[in-house]
Amino acid sequence: MSALVPWLCVSTDLGLSNMLRSCCLRVLAIALLLPLYGCNDWRTYRNTEGRGGQQPIGSLLSSVCAVSHHLAIAWGWPSPNDPEFPGGREQGVFRASPIVVGDTAFIGSSSGYLYALDARTGFKLWQYPPRGEPALNGTCRWGSYGIGASATYAEINRNAAIIFGAPDPDPTIDSGRGSARLYALNIATHTLIWKSEIVAQISGCTFTRELHERIANSSPLVVGKMVYVGVADYGDDPIQNGKVVAVDLNTGHIVRTFSYFSTNTIGGAVWNSPASDGNGIYFTTGNTRTWSGGSTQPEPSVNNGLSMIRVDPATGAIAWKFQPVPYPLDWDPDWAAGAAVMNSSCGEVVESVQKDGWTYAVNANDGTCRWQFPPTAERNPENPLDNGCKFPVPAGCSVDTEGRAVNCPSNHNDTDYKQPGAVWGDVLVISTGGWDVDVFPGYGVGYGYTKLHALETCANRSNRVRWIRRVPDAVSAGQDGYPLGAPTVTGGIVYVTTNRGHLVAIADPSVFPPDGYQCSFDIYNPVSLPSDWQTRCVQNGYQIVPVPAVLDNVALPDAPVSAVGLRNEPAIANGRLFVGTMGGHVYAVKSNVSPYSFCSLFSTR
Amino acid sequence: MRRRLLLGIVTVVVLAVAWTAYRNFIGRAFVVHGVLPAPPPGELKFAGEIPNNPFRVESGNTLARTVFQTSGPSNSRIEVREFLILPQEETNLGAQTGPMLVQVESGAGTVSVNNKREELAASTVRAISAGQATSFRNVGARPLALRVYRFGVE
Numbered sequence: 002m003s004a005l006v007p008w009l010c011v012s013t014d015l016g017l018s019n020m021l022r023s024c025c026l027r028v029l030a031i032a033l034l035l036p037l038y039g040c041n042d043w044r045t046y047r048n049t050e051g052r053g054g055q056q057p058i059g060s061l062l063s064s065v066c067a068v069s070h071h072l073a074i075a076w077g078w079p080s081p082n083d084p085e086f087p088g089g090r091e092q093g094v095f096r097a098s099p100i101v102v103g104d105t106a107f108i109g110s111s112s113g114y115l116y117a118l119d120a121r122t123g124f125k126l127w128q129y130p131p132r133g134e135p136a137l138n139g140t141c142r143w144g145s146y147g148i149g150a151s152a153t154y155a156e157i158n159r160n161a162a163i164i165f166g167a168p169d170p171d172p173t174i175d176s177g178r179g180s181a182r183l184y185a186l187n188i189a190t191h192t193l194i195w196k197s198e199i200v201a202q203i204s205g206c207t208f209t210r211e212l213h214e215r216i217a218n219s220s221p222l223v224v225g226k227m228v229y230v231g232v233a234d235y236g237d238d239p240i241q242n243g244k245v246v247a248v249d250l251n252t253g254h255i256v257r258t259f260s261y262f263s264t265n266t267i268g269g270a271v272w273n274s275p276a277s278d279g280n281g282i283y284f285t286t287g288n289t290r291t292w293s294g295g296s297t298q299p300e301p302s303v304n305n306g307l308s309m310i311r312v313d314p315a316t317g318a319i320a321w322k323f324q325p326v327p328y329p330l331d332w333d334p335d336w337a338a339g340a341a342v343m344n345s346s347c348g349e350v351v352e353s354v355q356k357d358g359w360t361y362a363v364n365a366n367d368g369t370c371r372w373q374f375p376p377t378a379e380r381n382p383e384n385p386l387d388n389g390c391k392f393p394v395p396a397g398c399s400v401d402t403e404g405r406a407v408n409c410p411s412n413h414n415d416t417d418y419k420q421p422g423a424v425w426g427d428v429l430v431i432s433t434g435g436w437d438v439d440v441f442p443g444y445g446v447g448y449g450y451t452k453l454h455a456l457e458t459c460a461n462r463s464n465r466v467r468w469i470r471r472v473p474d475a476v477s478a479g480q481d482g483y484p485l486g487a488p489t490v491t492g493g494i495v496y497v498t499t500n501r502g503h504l505v506a507i508a509d510p511s512v513f514p515p516d517g518y519q520c521s522f523d524i525y526n527p528v529s530l531p532s533d534w535q536t537r538c539v540q541n542g543y544q545i546v547p548v549p550a551v552l553d554n555v556a557l558p559d560a561p562v563s564a565v566g567l568r569n570e571p572a573i574a575n576g577r578l579f580v581g582t583m584g585g586h587v588y589a590v591k592s593n594v595s596p597y598s599f600c601s602l603f604s605t606r
Numbered sequence: 607m608r609r610r611l612l613l614g615i616v617t618v619v620v621l622a623v624a625w626t627a628y629r630n631f632i633g634r635a636f637v638v639h640g641v642l643p644a645p646p647p648g649e650l651k652f653a654g655e656i657p658n659n660p661f662r663v664e665s666g667n668t669l670a671r672t673v674f675q676t677s678g679p680s681n682s683r684i685e686v687r688e689f690l691i692l693p694q695e696e697t698n699l700g701a702q703t704g705p706m707l708v709q710v711e712s713g714a715g716t717v718s719v720n721n722k723r724e725e726l727a728a729s730t731v732r733a734i735s736a737g738q739a740t741s742f743r744n745v746g747a748r749p750l751a752l753r754v755y756r757f758g759v760e
Contacts, residue, residue, distance in 0.1 A: 056635065063635040346639050395729070410729050426637040440690070440712050440751050448657070457641055464641050471655040492635035511638045518645050519654025524690060524749070527652050529661045529669055535650060541693050542747060545645050548653035 043101045043574040044154035045274075046220035047487070051342035052276040053424035056491035056573035063492025065513045065552060067592040067600035068506050072553040075577055075589040076123030085125075085132075090559075091116075095581025096566030097151040097220070100163070101574035102188065106589075107163050108581050109148020113138035115165060115184075116587075117191070120575060123589060127191045129184070137167035137184075141206035143235045144168045144179010149217035150274060150568050155228070157195075158251055161188040164223065166216035166230055168203075169196070178203040181216045183230060183248055195253030200246040201232045208293075210267075214241050218337075218568055220274035222282070224314055226250045227259070231271025231284055237292035237333070243269035243306070245284060245317065261310075261317035264289055266298060269306035273339025273421070274568075276351070278365060281311040281320055283342065283351050287335035290328055290404050297404030300328045307336055309353060309363055321368025325361065325378075325391045326413045329400045333415035338422075345427045347371075347459035352422060357413045358434020358446045360422075361390060362458050374456055374465055375439040412442035417450065417482015419567060423490040427458045428467055428509070430488050430495050435469070436522035436543065448523075450477040451484045453497065453507065455549075466521040468510060468547045473554050474503035486569040486580075494552065496571040498580055502560025504571060504590055506552040515547035559584035661690055668697035673753075681759055689752040691715065691744040698741040704758035708732045713750035716743045726750070 041058035048056060061067035081089035093112030100107050101120050109115040113136030117126040130136065138145045145168065152165035163186050168179035183197040205211030219231035227247045234241040243263035247256040263269020268289030275284040289306035291297050308324040326334055334357035342365065343350050349365040362371040370390035377392075378384045384393045398409035422431030433454050437445035455467035475484035476499075486498040493512035498504050520526065520538035527534050535545055557564055562584035571590075572579040578590040594600045661669035669690040678684045682704075691697050691713075708717065708731065715726045718741045719734055726732065726742070734740055744750040 057637070059633060059635040426639045428638065440749050442712055452655075460641050467642060469654070493638060509638065510642055512636065515653065517651035517653025519652060523654055523657055524661060524669065526654060526656055526660065528656050530663060534652075537692065541749070545650065547642065547645070 041574055041576070042103065042154070043572040043579070045100055045222075046097065046151035046153070046568065047274070047341070047421065047570065048489075048572070050222060050224060050277045050279070051424070052274060052339060052421060053341050053343065054421065054487060054489045054570060055423060055425055056489065059492055060576035061592040061594060061596065061600060062573055062576055062578065063494055064592070064600045065494065065508055067594040068494055069552040071592045071594045072504070072506060072555045072590050073593040074555070074558060075591040077558050078118055078123040078125065078587045090585035092585065093147055094566065094583045094585060095569070095587065096149045097568040098570045098572050098581050099579040099587060100152050100154060101572055101579060102154050102161070102163070104575075105188070106579050106587070107152045108587055109152060109165055109167065110585070111147040111149065112136055113147040113167060113170070115148055115152065115186070118587060120577070120579070120589065123587070129186055129191065129193075135170040138170055139168040139177055139179015139203060141178035141203050143206065143213040143215065143238065144181070144203040146215060146217040146235070150220040153221040153223055155185070155223045155250060157185055160194065162186060162194055163188060164221045164228055166200070166219065166221060169199070174199065175203055178206055181214070183221055183228060183253065185253060197248045197253040198255045200230060200248070200255065208238060210239065212241065213238060218272045220568070222275040222277055223250060224277045224279065224282070227256060227314065229275045229282055231273060231275055233270035233272040233287065239296060240268045240287065240289070240292040241270055242267045243271045243286050245271055245275060245282065245312065247317070259315065259317040261312050261319075263305045264301040265303040266301040268298070268301065269304070269308070270335070272335060272337040272419070276340045276342050277314070278342045278349060280314075281365070282314050283309065283311050283340035285309050285336035285339055285353055287337065288331050288333045290331035290400070290406070291333050299402060299404045300400065304328060307331060307334065307355070309336065309340060309351060309361065311351070311365070311368060323361070323363050323368045323370060323387070325359070325370070325373070326355070326357070327392065327394050329394050329398050329406055329409050330392055330413045332406070332411045332413055334413040337419040341421050341424050341429070343424045343427070343429065343458060345458045347427070350458055352424070352429050352458070354418045354422065354431055354433045356416055356418050358416060358418045358438040358449055360429070360431060360433040360456065362429070371458070372462065372465065374433065375436050376462055377439045410442070412438070412446070414443070414446070416446045419482070420485060420487040423488045423495065425490045425493065425509075429456045429458060430454070430490060431456065432485050432488075440522070440524070447477060447482065450482050451475040453485070453488060453495065455509065463542070463544065466544050466546045468515065468549050469519060469521065470507055470549050470551075472497060472499060472505050472507070473551060474501040474505070474556075475499040476501055483563070483565050486565040486571070489571050489573055491573050496573065496578055498564035498569055498571055500563040500565045502557045502562050502564050502582065502584070504555045504557060504564065504578065504580060506554075508550050508552050510547040510549050513550050513552065516550050517548050518545050519548050520544070521546050555590060557582060557586070557588050559586050661688070666697040666699070667695055678757070683758045685756045685758070687754045687756065689742070689754060691742050691750040691752070693744055693747055693749065696741060696743040701737050701739050702734070702756060702758070704736045704756060706734050706757065707755040708734060709753040709755070711751035711753055713744060713748055714746035715750040716745060717741070718743070
């Protein structure tokens with residue numbers, strides 16, 4: 002690698018005469034290419050309505066030679082001596098990442114402010130609410146989370162706008178406890194276009210069966226003339242009835258003809274950002290049986306919890322639901338990561354990982370399961386349920402009239418696979434449990450927290466794993482499930498933030514040679530089986546897979562403070578990466594290779 | 607004059623071709639379809655992560671590791687070990703000096719205690735008294751994972 006990079010990255014800083022003499026055609030070509038740099042926005046969480054987390058437009062960030070050991074901080078905000086921000090940081094934390102529209106990056110903070118930053122310099126352009134006005138936070142604990150999910154770009158009556166969700170501090174609205182709305186702002190005038198009606202209500206501030214609804218984790222989805230947002234709770238205190246609310250894009254009024262609720266009681270929270278392919282709305286739902294303090298309920302007669310769901314965009318009617326973990330096995334494995342739509346070479350699928358560490362690809366048209374990884378149930382001959390993707394209720398396991406499980410295995414638990422995957426061609430790059438959750442159910446679930454798996458959607462089971470990479474500077478202590486943010490990808494280069502404050506770039510082996518190989522189940526390794534790890538790996542049904550190379554590993558300036566919030570991702574726009582951190586900073590990272598170098602000609606293969 | 611005109615046309619064509627090539631070639635980031643080629647034959651460079659406290663091959667062709675051990679009262683010793691019995695393989699633990707509890711984490715197999723064979727089901731616990739010859743067989747297609755709680759004399 003080290004030999005290759007200098008060759009590819011020959012600088013053109015050779016003086017004009019040399020340059021003209023040696024490569025005038027190259028200069029001409031590059032000059033022609035430059036105008037297209039700068040038109041690749043990142044307009045919502047995961048970039049598109051399909052929530053694929055991919056930047057399809059090439060840039061230096063999709064060039065191996067421009068990324069390899071060449072990432073550098075372009076700017077950080079706030080600056081250490083910014084008088085507006087004592088301590089050189091925003092007061093809150095950034096649990097989500099910026100979206101980028103043109104030359105402006107927008108990001109919301111837990112402190113209840115949305116900021117517009119100059120994407121080229123990091124200077125603050127404006128904020129909402131303006132300084133001196135109350136932040137978007139309630140007085141109640143459940144209504145005090147600010148802006149926890151990314152904003153979304155939209156055009157409202159031909160005006161460029163951004164839409165985001167936050168609590169309303171107005172004391173005349175539910176006593177200012179923090180019932181939440183969607184807000185639409187005019188980008189040009191920095192003014193409010195509309196506030197929606199209340200979409201998530203805080204009806205009281207005690208731990209009872211009050212409404213404690215929040216939109217802290219759901220980035221708005223704009224499809225046609227509707228805006229959709231998912232409603233969840235806070236730490237299951239207690240669980241709320243999950244719902245998706247649709248509001249009119251032009252007015253902000255709730256569209257009453259659209260209705261989706263997860264249950265007829267409580268549960269099935271929508272912890273994620275709905276996705277769409279233009280035909281359906283896709284999302285995943287949380288649990289229904291248990292919540293804080295060991296509380297339980299009998300199974301609701303309408304139970305759409307722990308499911309991946311497609312609903313009709315106009316009515317909210319369920320087109321299909323896929324519920325792999327049945328109610329008796331529900332020990333709180335919320336399906337929190339949300340759906341990612343993939344137009345693969347084998348058809349349209351919707352993919353996601355459940356909190357218990359199992360990943361699924363579901364056919365978008367009918368909700369049947371294409372595959373499960375690891376294919377635990379598939380390998381169980383007694384489980385013919387939905388292509389072997391659903392977990393059968395074991396003999397002897399039952400639920401009493403209070404919803405308490407009796408003799409039921411507890412390996413579908415409150416664990417932490419909550420980040421969506423990145424879609425790239427037929428490949429899904431995702432943090433998933435891997436084979437450990439199959440062989441060590443219960444306690445093996447955490448082994449995958451610090452790794453990324455690339456999974457082949459259209460391959461047969463024996464070729465499911467494309468590669469595995471443990472991400473450097475991602476630390477998981479015990480059951481700490483937040484080492485990695487959601488990965489994003491462009492041109493085969495995967496970007497991910499870590500809980501030690503790093504931004505890591507990983508190259509798919511199709512664009513750069515891997516570091517080496519491993520068994521897809523890491524129990525088969527040269528220490529455990531010194532003489533025959535490769536042979537045993539393959540003999541026992543696993544794969545020898547590449548370990549992709551790390552092209553660069555950048556410590557963000559506030560490292561080791563975590564750069565992983567629940568809805569954090571490296572946004573890829575205008576040839577730069579934009580991330581928010583839990584240290585109250587926003588950073589832009591770029592390649593320090595000149596766009597006039599050879600690298601700009603290698604932004605794709 | 608004609609030469610200049612020709613040069614101008616060529617320039618326009620070159621620019622158009624360059625622009626089109628850019629839009630098609632560089633404007634869209636590379637996207638792959640299809641699986642990666644098989645790894646090169648022969649000894650591969652291992653680049654994966656060795657798990658903390660890895661399993662190691664023990665006599666009887668079993669993978670095992672100790673996850674906890676301590677001294678107990680009256681010179682007793684308590685040890686928690688994990689065993690992975692690979693598909694279609696059998697391991698012989700011999701006769702243990704103390705009793706043990708065998709918890710089946712996953713997989714399908716059998717246990718033979720003093721030559722009497724029984725099926726092992728996932729998520730169940732089997733008690734085995736001291737001094738009994740014990741062996742396990744994996745009858746499934748994936749590893750049989752056992753957690754064994756052994757109580758012995760130091």
